[in-house]
């Protein structure tokens with residue numbers, strides 16, 4: 162890579178724990194969160210830049226800037242949100258759309274009327290954005306380098322934090338941002354090691370390649386990853402039966418066409434103002450803001466809640482048909498909830514009293530399906546597979562066991578067999594990835610951070626920051642690009658602070 166500044170790619174043989182300038186920032190993890198942070202740091206604010214010094218990004222995988230989801234994969238593995246929600250630049254809803262430009266025309270989701278590109282192509286946007294940010298930071302006087310290494314520990318040594326990598330090198334920093342992402346799907350049925358079982362489905366280009374086209378495939382989970390698996394099997398011409406197995410047997414909702422209206426009441430600014438005026442924020446306050454938001458648009462809050470919370474005993478086919486028919490529904494209610502779950506949600510979650518968080522957690526399934534709906538193109542494929550009888554969505558899964566080179570599944574419909582089982586269980590939002598486990602232990606041991614009781618980490622040192630799913634006590638909804646961009650922007654401000 163030659164972008165005219167000092168970027169060292171590769172493990173640095175010279176320990177530099179004691180070297181350094183006034184502002185040495187280390188970013189641990191080089192995925193979407195890190196890209197959002199670099200972009201926000203590079204942006205000059207009020208005519209001033211973030212200062213200067215060294216900026217070191219640690220990323221052990223070959224998928225620099227793409228993280229877990231946006232590396233090379235099948236073309237059927239698509240981004241899961243329209244362009245305005247995929248901008249990694251906080252507050253600039255057109256940033257990604259502008260990069261995509263005319264290429265978007267080849268990827269229009271007909272029902273949504275928006276381009277939804279393969280995730281690998283979105284990864285190119287992240288790479289481009291990171292490289293532009295690094296170039297801009299270079300022009301501002303920053304020396305930026307990428308170290309291909311896993312960080313295994315951080316300790317404080319005097320005024321500096323010292324990062325240790327898996328290959329026993331040490332690097333000094335004045336501030337550290339952890340951007341290590343979330344966990345992998347948990348193996349709930351202890352199937353790892355059995356032939357025919359895929360513990361982690363991505364990249365699907367690799368994991369589905371060995372699935373015989375006539376095999377009966379059981380997919381554990383019925384969320385967005387399960388949808389990716391079913392749609393990609395169909396795209397590969399799979400002929401065997403596909404069963405999505407979960408406790409609920411409920412598929413995600415379907416995206417609605419974006420409207421040109423952003424929330425005006427349920428915003429971070431309004432929530433912050435309430436907090437400043439009264440010292441706290443409650444769920445009833447949020448309901449109040451949403452009621453006003455909807456009333457301004459001539460809509461009724463109670464009607465929206467009744468629609469969301471009342472799950473009718475109808476078949477997955479009927480439910481999916483209704484959802485697809487509602488793509489064009491002009492009402493803003495679900496759209497506001499969908500967007501604010503990712504933008505306002507992470508900010509407000511920690512401000513709420515625990516009793517309100519408990520109330521919200523009771524609606525985890527509904528909240529997740531509203532916050533992270535599936536794209537209409539995938540919904541249409543699922544509907545086609547369901548109508549053809551090739552796909553089944555089964556609830557009440559009780560057991561999945563290896564038997565005679567295959568698997569026996571017991572669910573609410575009784576027992577059946579599968580030749581292949583693909584694990585598409587959603588990890589807990591604050592699950593810790595295997596790559597970050599050692600680091601997290603070290604931070605807890607050294608007292609630089611504390612483990613949060615409901616998962617993730619809380620910094621205990623003002624020079625340690627977290628962006629993304631490692632954030633302790635964050636909401637139960639997994640980070641989206643929009644949420645990461647907002648968090649990265651706030652973290653960049655904290656890093657700029659003297």
Ligand SMILES: Cc1cc2nc3c(=O)[nH]c(=O)nc-3n(C[C@H](O)[C@H](O)[C@H](O)COP(=O)(O)OP(=O)(O)OC[C@H]3O[C@@H](n4cnc5c(N)ncnc54)[C@H](O)[C@@H]3O)c2cc1C
Nearest residue numbers: 190192193194228229230240241312341342596629641642
């Ligand atoms: C399959 C999938 C699809 C998704 N699709 C969408 C979507 O379409 N739209 C949307 O808005 N959101 C989506 N999301 C949610 C969100 O956008 C992604 O999770 C996003 O990639 C998170 O970025 P991140 O940088 O926090 O984590 P990651 O992308 O996981 O990147 C973290 C990086 O940190 C590195 N790392 C970990 N530990 C260490 C260590 N100890 N030292 C150094 N480096 C380390 C890892 O190698 C990794 O590259 C998706 C999530 C998943 C899992």
